[in-house]
Amino acid sequence: MTALLDHLETARSAGRKLLVPYLVAGIPDVAGFPRALETVAAVADAVEVGLPYSDPLMDGPVIASASERAIRSGVGPLSALELASTATTTCPRIAMTYYNPIHRVGEPEFCRVAAAAGFTGIIVPDIPVEESASLRSAAAEHDLAWVPLVAPTSSAERVKSIAATATGFIYAVSTLGVTGARTSLSERAAPVVAACRAASDLPVLVGIGVSTPEQAREASVSADGVVVGSAVVRHVLERGAEAAAEWLASVRTALDA
């Protein structure tokens, strides 16, 4: 069992819903990021760290522009790993990156650097299960948990083969579309979670478009927890990490209610 899964299972077996916020590495700025990561980690079960990328095609305006801003300040996908390693926290960190930076430095080398920087898992939104075998085995070698995404358009057959690769949790994409706030939780979230459940015993977290405490609560009725991205990034950029953590605490309260 990966360290990440072990950590999540401990929380899950205590009846706790999992809260995984997402931050883009390098926000609000280079110097402030490690502290922002620590602050958010204090109210999280794990933190997803987005490595800035030039062509983030799964991301909506909030995360895409945060990513562009981080790159302009000199934070690239590799230097982001190092920057994240300077944060002091025991909360597991998961790297979210598009595939090209991994391809560029080489799959084993990327996994080695990520593990050395203290990461415990990776999420790669643009590599389908058919293409990910060698990356998954490189990740396993460095005890990096693999967190695959399942979409509302995934057939039952695909859900089965995707779920079989998960070694951290399963990321259930709640809606068709890019990251960003939505006014309500998509009615497609519950069926995706159900499909993941039917295929695996691993924790299932709902992400993409979860942007209010109410939506988090609603999603976690069937799921084991939520990933919250754009809403957290927006809070950090507009009001700072402390305010983001306060807001996350309200999500926590909703999950515990």
Add this chain to the structure above:
Amino acid sequence: MRPENAPDHAGRFGEFGGRFVPEALMRALDELERAWEKARADASFGHELDALLDTVVGRPTPLYEAKRFSERAGARVLLKREDLAHTGAHKINNTLGQVLLAARMGKKRVIAETGAGQHGVATATAAAYFGLPCVVYMGATDVGRQHLNVVRMELLGAQVVPVEAGSATLKDAINEALRDWVANVEDTHYVIGSVVGPHPYPEIVAALQTVIGNEARAQCHELTGGLPDEVVACVGGGSNAAGLFRGFYRDESVALVGVEAAGEGLNGRHGASITKGTPGVLHGARSLVLQDDEGLIAHAHSISAGLDYPGVGPEHAWLAATGRARYESATDEEALEAFRILGETEGILPALEPAHALAYVLRGKTEGTVLVGLSGRGDKDVATVASALDG
């Protein structure tokens, strides 16, 4: 049987190609692949498409002997006149085929990216013909420099959405079109404009453009009694080049030459992904891309919006790797000069994209008969050329 230059079942041309996309798109790509295989095997699809190519596009386009230009080039230069295709470029061969396929698949809406605006105009035209709503994503930089085509798309009933992100050019327009597609994948077909993107797009687009090479080969026989010594085409994503090259792929005596954008020079900003790129994954496929050591995609540059792209279709990366085709490049300045020379010697204003292919021919390094893909006409570029020549 699979022709040797078609991709394998996973969409690979050698080590290039494949499918690197979000899970949300996998079902749509599977569906598209199946629909394409079915259409190819269905004679009625072929007949319908041929009729569209005859009556909408005006095919076949002529093969034209450029006699006075030949004197300047020191070789016998034949031009495959895709500039005379309806809407003014080769792009329409692809869009009619894809929108016909989309209509057969029951899709209710089409989207496209565009660089020079030619693919956007061609998609808007096909969408109007089939009565489907059409949204075209276009980098804000390109909206400025290809204004004529923006107006044309709007007059054809399409909605043009300027994209401000990144370099605000073709690469970013593709990102935005992919974002739209992820959100609307169930009722929308994404009409990709070149031999790029995830499998099966590179194969679909190349197959639909092969009409250029097949016609050119037969016309060359008729005109000269034989084959050309060299076939030359500009390469942005590489669709006009792939279509032309496929007509001559098996003719081993024919040299295939792709010409990329050298922009301000190969040591400055450019779009020469094969000449200067490294293996990478961009827009859903593994190919050669311009990128830094961490895998961040570079901002390309070319005076021609259609070649201003930091990637290239996997088929070309593979043709380069196997040595079957050779890739050269031409600068902005050389392309402008070639643009002017073709106008003065032949009375033809080429688009700035194929002006790069002409610039290579003007170097006088070619001998015998050279068949050049004149992929589009230059009306859209008149303002750019005028201000460049003034400056």
